[in-house]
Amino acid sequence: MSDLAAPAPSAPEDARALAVLRIGTAAVLLVQAAAVGGHLLPFVSDRGIVQAPINAALVHWGLPSLRWLYPPAAAAGLDEAQVTWSCLGIHMLALSLLLAGWRTRVSAASSWLTYLLLKTGGASSAYGAYEFGQIALFYCVALPVGAAASVDSLRATASTVDPFTAALSRFVLRAHLSIAYLSSGLAKAAGTQWRDGEAVWRALMRPSTAPVDFSWLASAPWLPTAMGWSVVAVEIGYVALAWSRRTRPWLLGAVFAMHLGIAMTLGLWIFSAVMLVLNAAALAEGPKYRGGKEPARA
Amino acid sequence: MRRGLVEYGLGVRQVTLAAAAALHLMLVGFGAAGRVPVGETTVIGRVIGVYRAWTGADNAYGFFAPGVAAERRVALHVYAEDRWFLVHERFDTREADLRLSTLAGLFQEDDLRQLLAASWAARALGSFPAARVALVEVQAYVVPTMEQYRGGAQPRWITERVFSFARTPAAG
Numbered sequence: 001m002s003d004l005a006a007p008a009p010s011a012p013e014d015a016r017a018l019a020v021l022r023i024g025t026a027a028v029l030l031v032q033a034a035a036v037g038g039h040l041l042p043f044v045s046d047r048g049i050v051q052a053p054i055n056a057a058l059v060h061w062g063l064p065s066l067r068w069l070y071p072p073a074a075a076a077g078l079d080e081a082q083v084t085w086s087c088l089g090i091h092m093l094a095l096s097l098l099l100a101g102w103r104t105r106v107s108a109a110s111s112w113l114t115y116l117l118l119k120t121g122g123a124s125s126a127y128g129a130y131e132f133g134q135i136a137l138f139y140c141v142a143l144p145v146g147a148a149a150s151v152d153s154l155r156a157t158a159s160t161v162d163p164f165t166a167a168l169s170r171f172v173l174r175a176h177l178s179i180a181y182l183s184s185g186l187a188k189a190a191g192t193q194w195r196d197g198e199a200v201w202r203a204l205m206r207p208s209t210a211p212v213d214f215s216w217l218a219s220a221p222w223l224p225t226a227m228g229w230s231v232v233a234v235e236i237g238y239v240a241l242a243w244s245r246r247t248r249p250w251l252l253g254a255v256f257a258m259h260l261g262i263a264m265t266l267g268l269w270i271f272s273a274v275m276l277v278l279n280a281a282a283l284a285e286g287p288k289y290r291g292g293k294e295p296a297r298a
Numbered sequence: 299m300r301r302g303l304v305e306y307g308l309g310v311r312q313v314t315l316a317a318a319a320a321l322h323l324m325l326v327g328f329g330a331a332g333r334v335p336v337g338e339t340t341v342i343g344r345v346i347g348v349y350r351a352w353t354g355a356d357n358a359y360g361f362f363a364p365g366v367a368a369e370r371r372v373a374l375h376v377y378a379e380d381r382w383f384l385v386h387e388r389f390d391t392r393e394a395d396l397r398l399s400t401l402a403g404l405f406q407e408d409d410l411r412q413l414l415a416a417s418w419a420a421r422a423l424g425s426f427p428a429a430r431v432a433l434v435e436v437q438a439y440v441v442p443t444m445e446q447y448r449g450g451a452q453p454r455w456i457t458e459r460v461f462s463f464a465r466t467p468a469a470g
Contacts, residue, residue, distance in 0.1 A: 035393035042387075043397055047424065049387070050401060051417045054410070060356070062348030116352065124404055124414075125397035128361045135354035164312050172319045176326050183330035184359045191364025198443055202366040205441045205453055208399050218447040267392055 014166035015148035017281050019101070021173070022108070022145035024277030025136040026099035029115070032129065032270045033092050040088060044121035045080055058123040064113065066121040084121070090114050098140060101150020108140035129271035135176070136278055143169040173282035178239040185235030194232050197225030204265055214265070227261075234258050245285060252283040325355040332358045368438040370402040370458070374422045378429035385422065405436045405459070415461035423465055434461040 036043075044066065046052045052067060059065075066083060073083045091114035097107035115137055119130050139145070146152040147161035193199035201224045204214035217224050234254045241251040256276060263272035308316075328335045329350060336343040350356035374385040389395050404410050419432040436459045442451035 032393060035391045036397065039389045039391065039394035039397075043394075043401075047421070049398075049418060049421055050414065051420070054413050054417055060347060060351035062344070063351050122397070125401040127396060127400040129396075131354060131357050135357070138353045165315060168312075168315055168319055172323065175323050179323070179326050179330045180357070180359045184361060184363055187360050187363035193365035194363075199362065199366045201444050202368075202441045203362060206366075206369045207439055207453075208369055208371075208395060215447065218444040221444045224444070268396070270393060 012148065012161070013285070014163070014170050015144070015161045017284055018143055018145045018147060018166065018169055019149040020284065021136065021143070021277060021281035022101060022104065022140055023099055023149065024280065025133070025140055025274070026095045026111070028270060028273040028277060029111070029133055029137070030092060030095045030099070031273075032133065033088060033095065035270070037088055037092075040084060040118070040122070041081055043125045044084055044118060047080075048122075050122075050124045052121070055121060055123045059120045063120045064117050066117050069117075084118075087114050087117050091118060101146045101152050104146025104150055104152050105141065108137065108145065112137040112141050127271070129268070129274055132271070132274045132278065136274055139169075139173065143172070170282060173278065174242045177278060177282050178242050181235040181238040185232050185238070188228075189232050189236065194228040195225075197221055197223075197228045200224035200227045200231075206266075208267075212265075231258060242283060248283045248285060252279060255279045255283075322353070322355065325350055325353075326357075329356040330359055367403065367406065368440055369399060370405055370436060370438050371399070371455075372402050372405075372418055373435040373437060374418065375433040375435060376422050376426045376429045377431040378426045383426065383429075385425075402436070411436075411459070412461070415459075416463065419461065419463035423463070430465050432463045434463070436460070 042048045043050075044055070056065060056067070066080075066087060069083050069087075070080055073079075078086070091111060094107050094110035094114060098104065098111050112134075115134060119126050119134060144161060144165055147166065188194040188199070191199075193202070201214075201217055201221075204217065204224070234251075238251060238255070241247040256279070259272040259275045259279075263269045325335060325346070334347075336346050338344045338347045347356075371386070374387070376383045376385060387398060389398065401414075404414055415434040415436075418434050422432040422434075423429050435457055437455045438458045439453060440456050441453045447453075
């Protein structure tokens with residue numbers, strides 16, 4: 001039954017879940033920035049592997065671009081590399097403040113803007129982790145993610161949370177993930193590779209993604225076939241299972257297993273971590289509210 | 299007692315927030331379906347387009363779907379000082395290598411292939427000032443089906459395309 005009609009989780013529980021989104025997103029994206037930071041210039045600079053006009057052609061015209069900053073920076077004596085490093089530095093600082101929940105909305109907006117600048121600058125090499133990183137940061141700006149476990153929540157002005165907004169926020173997260181997984185699941189089911197196990201086989205046999213030898217799977221084709229069907233079932237079933245408190249723990253377990261498997265076998269650790277954070281924020285249940293004192297309303 | 303969203307009592311603020319959420323989710327749905335809700339020939343269409351791009355609501359979520367494509371990589375062959383140098387660009391972090399692999403995957407796109415190759419060659423020629431020629435070799439890792447593998451076929455790198463570029467004498 002939908003949360004729009006059924007008893008909703010308490011506001012503090014929703015606020016804690018949104019804090020998971022804030023802390024998890026900031027922590028994962030800090031790791032991502034550190035992991036790619038030293039190699040950023042080959043992906044985003046004009047003298048990189050792909051020149052800037054190609055990257056610019058791959059993104060929407062309305063997205064912010066590092067190239068916008070070059071003329072004023074040049075006037076200040078900064079070259080393109082220094083602009084890129086400065087942007088990365090501001091990004092990591094903003095993420096650190098977001099992690100702590102200090103002036104959460106401003107630090108989230110700064111993280112989002114600098115992430116977009118760095119992502120669009122290297123659009124040709126940005127993969128799924130960057131798409132969901134961008135989405136997660138947008139939600140950190142739009143949703144009340146600083147209402148719990150944050151520096152802001154320790155200050156009197158930010159100590160209350162509006163129960164409706166908190167519940168609506170988690171509803172939006174669940175709905176967004178439901179749409180994403182359904183779309184992905186239907187696209188997978190439309191082809192034959194996920195139904196006959198070849199997709200799992202091919203993915204695990206890719207040289208850059210498989211840290212261990214999975215060639216033995218060819219002798220047990222039922223296993224990749226079962227894994228392929230499981231992925232499709234979890235993704236398509238997500239939309240049906242995300243809306244009941246009874247099924248959410250099972251769904252969360254299945255999604256955790258799927259993304260943990262993707263991380264361990266394909267080496268997509270950042271992507272998986274972002275997805276786990278989003279799912280934890282959308283689906284995780286705290287201890288049941290046992291009545292008594294009503295949650296505070298703003 | 300716990301309460302449902304509808305029991306919080308809907309004021310103007312709540313209705314506005316719910317409407318904004320519904321609109322956002324509708325755009326997410328359009329993105330997932332690979333559809334553009336309003337063409338960017340109008341002002342409202344452009345505003346929606348910018349919103350979708352900034353928020354990620356334009357994403358189609360087609361990761362590894364409908365199937366898993368062959369992995370690609372680029373081998374650069376640079377001719378300098380009367381010999382060939384082979385360059386396989388690699389990084390020391392997994393994340394950077396994933397980005398490089400994503401980049402090489404773009405060679406599947408017909409309209410980007412030549413531009414990418416030219417860009418890669420320019421980087422190679424820039425790194426080797428004495429180089430006169432650069433070959434950009436796009437390789438694909440072909441994985442046989444499980445049945446073919448049991449029959450003895452092996453995964454292997456094959457050359458998919460080769461693009462050649464020569465340094466032209468500077469004008470003047």
